[in-house]
Amino acid sequence: MSHRATLHDVAAQAGVSVASASRALIGGSASLEMISKVRRAAKQLGYVPDATARSLRMGGTRQVVFAVDDIGNLNYVAMLRAIEHEFTGAGIRLNVTATGRSERQTLDLVRSMNSGAGDGLIISPLRVTPALRRALLETVVPVVVIGSLHRDVAIDVVSVDSALAVELAVAHLVATGRRRIAFLNGPLDTHPGASRRRGYLAGLAAAGMTPDESVVEVADDFTIEAGRRSTALLIERRPSNTFDAIVAANDLLAVGAISTCLASGVGVPDEVAVTGIDDTEFAASYNPSITSVSIGSAERGKRAARLLLERFAEPTLAPRTSAVHPSLIARASTGVTRGA
Amino acid sequence: MSHRATLHDVAAQAGVSVASASRALIGGSASLEMISKVRRAAKQLGYVPDATARSLRMGGTRQVVFAVDDIGNLNYVAMLRAIEHEFTGAGIRLNVTATGRSERQTLDLVRSMNSGAGDGLIISPLRVTPALRRALLETVVPVVVIGSLHRDVAIDVVSVDSALAVELAVAHLVATGRRRIAFLNGPLDTHPGASRRRGYLAGLAAAGMTPDESVVEVADDFTIEAGRRSTALLIERRPSNTFDAIVAANDLLAVGAISTCLASGVGVPDEVAVTGIDDTEFAASYNPSITSVSIGSAERGKRAARLLLERFAEPTLAPRTSAVHPSLIARASTGVTRGA
DNA sequence: ACCCGATTTGAGAACGTTCTCAACCTTGAC
DNA sequence: GTCAAGGTTGAGAACGTTCTCAAATCGGGT
Numbered sequence: 001m002s003h004r005a006t007l008h009d010v011a012a013q014a015g016v017s018v019a020s021a022s023r024a025l026i027g028g029s030a031s032l033e034m035i036s037k038v039r040r041a042a043k044q045l046g047y048v049p050d051a052t053a054r055s056l057r058m059g060g061t062r063q064v065v066f067a068v069d070d071i072g073n074l075n076y077v078a079m080l081r082a083i084e085h086e087f088t089g090a091g092i093r094l095n096v097t098a099t100g101r102s103e104r105q106t107l108d109l110v111r112s113m114n115s116g117a118g119d120g121l122i123i124s125p126l127r128v129t130p131a132l133r134r135a136l137l138e139t140v141v142p143v144v145v146i147g148s149l150h151r152d153v154a155i156d157v158v159s160v161d162s163a164l165a166v167e168l169a170v171a172h173l174v175a176t177g178r179r180r181i182a183f184l185n186g187p188l189d190t191h192p193g194a195s196r197r198r199g200y201l202a203g204l205a206a207a208g209m210t211p212d213e214s215v216v217e218v219a220d221d222f223t224i225e226a227g228r229r230s231t232a233l234l235i236e237r238r239p240s241n242t243f244d245a246i247v248a249a250n251d252l253l254a255v256g257a258i259s260t261c262l263a264s265g266v267g268v269p270d271e272v273a274v275t276g277i278d279d280t281e282f283a284a285s286y287n288p289s290i291t292s293v294s295i296g297s298a299e300r301g302k303r304a305a306r307l308l309l310e311r312f313a314e315p316t317l318a319p320r321t322s323a324v325h326p327s328l329i330a331r332a333s334t335g336v337t338r339g340a
Numbered sequence: 341m342s343h344r345a346t347l348h349d350v351a352a353q354a355g356v357s358v359a360s361a362s363r364a365l366i367g368g369s370a371s372l373e374m375i376s377k378v379r380r381a382a383k384q385l386g387y388v389p390d391a392t393a394r395s396l397r398m399g400g401t402r403q404v405v406f407a408v409d410d411i412g413n414l415n416y417v418a419m420l421r422a423i424e425h426e427f428t429g430a431g432i433r434l435n436v437t438a439t440g441r442s443e444r445q446t447l448d449l450v451r452s453m454n455s456g457a458g459d460g461l462i463i464s465p466l467r468v469t470p471a472l473r474r475a476l477l478e479t480v481v482p483v484v485v486i487g488s489l490h491r492d493v494a495i496d497v498v499s500v501d502s503a504l505a506v507e508l509a510v511a512h513l514v515a516t517g518r519r520r521i522a523f524l525n526g527p528l529d530t531h532p533g534a535s536r537r538r539g540y541l542a543g544l545a546a547a548g549m550t551p552d553e554s555v556v557e558v559a560d561d562f563t564i565e566a567g568r569r570s571t572a573l574l575i576e577r578r579p580s581n582t583f584d585a586i587v588a589a590n591d592l593l594a595v596g597a598i599s600t601c602l603a604s605g606v607g608v609p610d611e612v613a614v615t616g617i618d619d620t621e622f623a624a625s626y627n628p629s630i631t632s633v634s635i636g637s638a639e640r641g642k643r644a645a646r647l648l649l650e651r652f653a654e655p656t657l658a659p660r661t662s663a664v665h666p667s668l669i670a671r672a673s674t675g676v677t678r679g680a
Numbered sequence: 681a682c683c684c685g686a687t688t689t690g691a692g693a694a695c696g697t698t699c700t701c702a703a704c705c706t707t708g709a710c
Numbered sequence: 711g712t713c714a715a716g717g718t719t720g721a722g723a724a725c726g727t728t729c730t731c732a733a734a735t736c737g738g739g740t
Contacts, residue, residue, distance in 0.1 A: 006727085016689080019729080020689060053396055054727055056727075071411075071436075286626070287628075346697085366698080393697040393698090396697075397724075
């Protein structure tokens with residue numbers, strides 16, 4: 001096994017032409033004798049077709065890239081699983097890459113699509129910069145964005161009303177008797193950060209409450225650690241700036257908020273109720289279990305995959321937008337005891 | 341832009357031969373005038389080299405595959421990050437694929453390496469079946485296994501003494517005064533499942549305790565849900581088969597154990613202490629924070645990446661094994677209050 | 681026996697790149 | 711003015727596959 005057997009070797013071994021060998025293996029018109037001869041030779045040599053050569057000839061790797069900012073967020077894992085499930089049937093391999101937090105890395109990835117990194121791209125970017133928007137538009141393969149593009153560009157999008165998600169959380173807290181609702185947001189230069197802030201303000205307005213910036217904290221990332229640090233700041237400012245609830249912009253921030261509250265002797269949900277967003281497994285399993293607004297991560301992944309498959313089949317389709325509706329799941333962190 | 345510009349187009353635009361265009365862009369011997377001419381033409385046409393064609397010609401995609409059973413396990417995310425970090429410097433793209441729990445899927449993936457899915461494979465399999473071992477040996481590209489192969493095969497391995505990890509947990513529980521230590525294991529047909537069971541028995545023996553199978557449960561997966569179900573069974577059998585500690589075979593099982601204990605009114609750590617393994621972010625952030633044995637996931641990822649890079653440079657190297665040592669991090673779930 | 685249509689086969693092009701090789705041009709030394 | 715050495719260029723092969731097209735073979739109907 002000094003070197004992989006090629007189709008040429010198989011053909012020679014079977015005593016037929018390369019063209020016939022290809023047909024026999026791939027299923028073109030070939031006699032039964034030819035098929036069995038070639039199959040035998042292929043098995044004997046341990047022949048495995050070269051995907052690179054096939055891609056070059058056929059024009060198209062059967063690979064789709066899924067790009068995500070933080071692979072450690074279970075939110076994206078749910079999307080990933082749904083997408084993978086949708087593609088395995090179609091014989092498409094999914095290539096997951098974490099773009100990290102640097103725009104540079106994201107741009108490199110998007111541009112690499114033009115050099116044949118895959119036949120399509122599903123991307124869920126936290127930050128949509130003008131450069132990224134331009135890069136996405138210049139991509140030669142179809143792209144589906146999970147999130148928002150801020151502007152009307154000719155790209156398929158699966159979106160969710162992120163602001164509404166926060167409004168639902170605020171409404172739930174108001175309905176369960178909370179009166180001073182703090183807000184633990186993620187970075188404002190991200191799409192979720194910006195729209196969730198809008199939702200927070202809208203939610204307060206709907207309840208006839210006036211916003212108070214002294215109970216609003218902006219974490220520098222959507223992570224547990226960032227949530228911890230920002231929550232500590234919120235607690236420090238009490239009791240002069242008091243609150244009886246925290247709306248966190250995602251589940252990881254909510255976990256950071258709860259753990260910091262408890263460590264500081266602030267009872268959850270007795271003194272402070274906490275809500276998250278994403279409805280990850282993390283939220284359901286935490287102690288106390290965390291009330292969270294589902295923004296349909298699995299559903300969004302599924303839809304993104306289908307949009308891409310449809311575009312593969314029909315490339316001239318007009319760009320489409322698919323919206324998923326958020327829904328709140330009440331749990332112990334807002335005083336709702338779990339049913340059986 | 342009906343169709344991507346090729347090197348041929350660039351050469352025509354610049355009025356030179358394809359060979360010269362290639363040299364000018366790649367850095368072969370070429371005059372300054374040639375370089376600037378070709379660069380200009382390339383920019384003008386928006387030329388991006390085709391990775392597939394280059395791979396075919398050069399023999400080798402600059403891509404490495406990382407295969408993992410459960411991408412939802414933060415343990416693997418830590419490995420992933422470390423591996424990615426190691427590769428980005430070398431200009432290698434990492435292709436992550438979750439093989440799910442089916443052996444079939446894993447085998448397909450490993451075999452796909454022979455058709456050019458990547459230049460190397462890092463795999464962390466829960467179950468090493470004879471078929472998988474054979475497939476790994478037949479792989480034409482270098483493979484690094486994170487875990488264990490059960491047998492002496494000519495493949496690079498990064499291992500950790502998984503049994504010792506459990507022994508450390510048992511010793512810690514004994515040292516903190518626990519006397520009846522239950523064991524919440526994962527499936528026995530997995531490598532971690534089997535070796536952690538050995539560690540549990542060894543740990544008990546070292547403390548002069550006799551094992552009691554009525555306080556041992558085997559979950560059918562290394563997940564929170566499975567941990568919940570099995571812990572419920574353990575609790576059901578109390579108080580006739582009582583216990584004051586649970587050693588869980590990983591952090592997810594530990595979370596399932598704690599949440600089920602608390603839901604059943606069993607205090608943690610007062611009545612029952614719980615330990616996990618993997619030292620994931622989950623363990624550190626849970627309430628109570630979970631004592632866990634770190635098995636150096638990030639370190640193992642880093643070493644695996646380096647082993648692979650070294651083998652790329654020196655393919656004839658003898659197979660090596662690199663071992664990481666486990667270490668226990670004590671937290672609240674065993675009654676240790678966290679320091680500042 | 682002959683011919684027409686249908687099926688099977690083989691030779692070779694093509695995908696886009698890099699690399700080998702020979703031809704060409706420059707430069708400088710005698 | 712000639713020659714050698716060195717650098718630069720272009721033609722074409724090669725990577726391994728699929729596909730087009732024409733040649734060859736086979737079948738049956740007269």
